[in-house]
Amino acid sequence: MNLQQTIEQLYTALSKNKFSKEELLETALDVINKKDSDINAFVEVYKDIETNSTKDTLLSGIPMGIKDNILYKGRGASAASKILENYTASYDSHVVSELKKHGATIVGRLNMDDSAMGTSTESSYYGPTKNPIDLTRVPGGSSGGPAAAVAAGMVNYSLGSDTGGSIRQPAAMCGVVGLKPSYGSVSRNGLIAMASSLDVIGPITNNVRDAEIVFNAINTYDPLDSTCIPEEKRAPFKVKNVNNKVIGVPRSFVNGEGVSDEVKANFQTSLDALRDAGYTMVDIELPHIQYALAVYYILQPAEASSNLARYDGVRFGLHKDGATLEEMYKNTKGEGFGKEVQRRIMLGTYVLSSGYHDEYYYKAQKLRKKITDEIKKAFEKVDIIATPTAPSLPFKFGEKKDPITLYLEDIFTVPYNLSGNPAISIPSGFNDNGLPFAMHFTAPMFCEEKLFEVGKDFERAIL
Ligand code: GLN
Secondary structure (H helix, E strand, C coil): CCCCCCHHHHHHHHHCCCCCHHHHHHHHHHHHHHHHHHHCCEEEECCCCCCCCCCCCCCCCCEEEEECCECCCCCECCCCCHHHCCCECCCCCHHHHHHHHCCCEEEEEECCCHHHCCCCCCCCCCCCCCECCECCECCCCCCHHHHHHHHCCCCCEEEEEECCCCCHHHHHHHCCEEEECCCCCCCCCCECCCCCCCCEEEEEECCHHHHHHHHHHHCCCCCCCCCCCCHHHCHHHCCCCCCCCEEEECHHHHCCCCCCHHHHHHHHHHHHHHHHCCCEEEECCCCCHHHHHHHHHHHHHHHHHHHHHHCCCCCCCCCCCCCCHHHHHHHHHHHHCCHHHHHHHHHHHHHHCCCCHHHHHHHHHHHHHHHHHHHHHHCCCCCEEEEECCCCCCCECCCCCCHHHHHHHHCCCCHHHHHCCCEEEEEEEECCCCCEEEEEEECCCCCHHHHHHHHHHHHHHHC
């Protein structure tokens, strides 16, 4: 038995009593014990793991982990930030309560960039997570822990969060599958908020079918998230199906500056494999998509600076004394937030400040609408949009120090957080040094089933 078998294989084996849920958990804990001192995927492995569900569902008894920004009642949740180091969740997030209903075995909480801002998991208060494929390289971020834990076989699947690429990019870098569901499908209730109009929770798994199973379990309506849309009201958002396996390729975007040659070559090989599997490719133009990253880096800091204002040293988390109120804030936030988080708070406060609001925030909102409309329009002619997931392969620790270079990692993932479309990252082979490539597919709003369909075809095609 191993944790990298498919969920259905594990389920069948459990049903036939080939092994018990307890034995499966023991295996997970053994792998964690052996590997995690090197990898550092876990912030915490729970001492008293709940395995009491007898319910017969596909996920029952399957060991999994949650990103450290997802609340699980009575357990720590810190978003890998010093400011929340001693915070304990007072309620279950919607996704955790759904997983509990399915009898999932939640093994622990997983490492991430401080407050979910980053692309390499180097900024975690608990130290970086290493990439299981090559320990000298980053696992991507911000869900580096969730991706590494699955890739190393420590858990079968995990939940991450994706605001600009944080599920898909680390999944790509660790050679596993990562799904960002449509904005408005999976409830954000109980996710430590980063940029609320962009944040989405989704699964990281070993294969596409497993992502589908986990997504189906957590994709339930929740009135406690006001942006969560009930299933019966989703139909009007869906663009009509083109229905004949047409893939749109934003060619000039993919061929843009900063995309590595081997990534471009692998992308073409992947498209060829899809063509052989019966798909048709057409080039599409998304004229404003090149501004997506710039738009994101105005809206994300604006929303994050507003959300993070709650960590004032009084109500939540770390408190540091000061002679005056201002000094108390300075001491608390200065010590509690990492450097990158401080940078975003300052950026966000600036773009929202009077006089600059119109020039930056309002302009960015207009462009967000334009980008969203262009993507929606593209889906009148194609079923799926394909790009690489990331412009480069997993890099070495410390190799990318300049924040802008790190921001560029999200060039292909960010557009669909702005537009809300569902998107999936799927492994597409390795380079000569054994580093993984990945393909990125996007579907119309609330059409995750299309991603699963093309994703499964792609997995077969690329074998
Ligand atoms: N890398 C992006 C950022 O740093 C996205 C992070 C995320 O999706 N949580 O903001």
